[in-house]
Amino acid sequence: MIRLRKNERILPGFSLTLGFTILYLSLIVLLPLAALAIKSADLSLAQWWNTVSDPRVVASYRLSLTTAFIAALVNLVFGLLLAWVLVRYEFPGKRIIDGLIDLPFALPTAVAGIALTTIYAPKGWIGSLLEPLSVKVAYTPIGITIALIFIGIPFVVRTVQPVLQDLEADMEEAAVMLGSYRFRIFRKVILPDLLPPLLTGFALAFARGIGEYGSVVFISGNMPMKTEIAPLLIITKLEQYQYAQAAAIAVVLLLISFALLLVINILQRWSNRRLRAVKGG
Secondary structure, eight states: OOOOOTTOOSSTTHHHHHHHHHHHHIIIIIHHHHHHHHHHTTSOHHHHHHHHTOHHHHHHHHHHHHHHHHHHHHHHHHHHHHHHHHHHOOOTTHHHHHHHTTHHHHSOHHHHHHHHHHHHSTTSTTHHHHGGGTOOOTTSHHHHHHHHHHHHHHHHHHHHHHHHHHOOSHHHHHHHHTTOOHHHHIIIIIHHHHHHHHHHHHHHHHHHHHHOOHHHHHHHOOOTTTTOOHHHHHHHHHHTTOHHHHHHHHHHHHHHHHHHHHHHHHHHHHHHHHHHHHHHO
16 A cells, blocks of 8 residues: 655645635735725824714614624524425425525625515505505615525525535434434434534625625615615715725724624634534543
């Protein structure tokens, strides 16, 4: 049997591929982010703070983060249910539903926004039914949340679905034979394996929701201090040729997103270590 020497690698050209990887990340990710921070530095410290602490800007931050978080939580629950049904059950039209899950990926976001606005407007199909109940969806934070749920659901389903497919039924069957209830089986046997992909799907849906623009701009109504999202405010600053102010708002939004995603990644690593410890013990 031929043994590889310690200085040899299984995959040849590692240094070259690593160099291309770092170059690609630098050109596509790091340099644009650095340029964003440099552009915001055109403002003095007082101007920078006045820009990002303006009540209108703070209200847009609050709206974007709140609606994205709520939408990601909703997708966390219903995305798990959708993935569970698609993996564990056979029924007519299963492949059609499975294909429809990816529709938000293929559909232009502006088209999705127009469609949702048409449906939930006061004279729309659903909006007309809700109007007698004094429930307004379009041009409210509720409409923004629905749009973010629509564009975020595939992230949860597609991260959970492969893990569910790889789960072996032996542990579940053993738990049933030992007399465990279904909820206990799900909580003790299935959920630990699903927790890491659930956190990943939540993080992806949340990050997408924070920066979403096309599907939200139509249904939000864009009312300052009420339904104006942070990406729209950035676009408004750019249209007014206030590039440094737009960059400052974007930097703060980026820092908030990084901080929240860092917390989610820490939780994900903790759940992975806990899962390995349980299986190893």
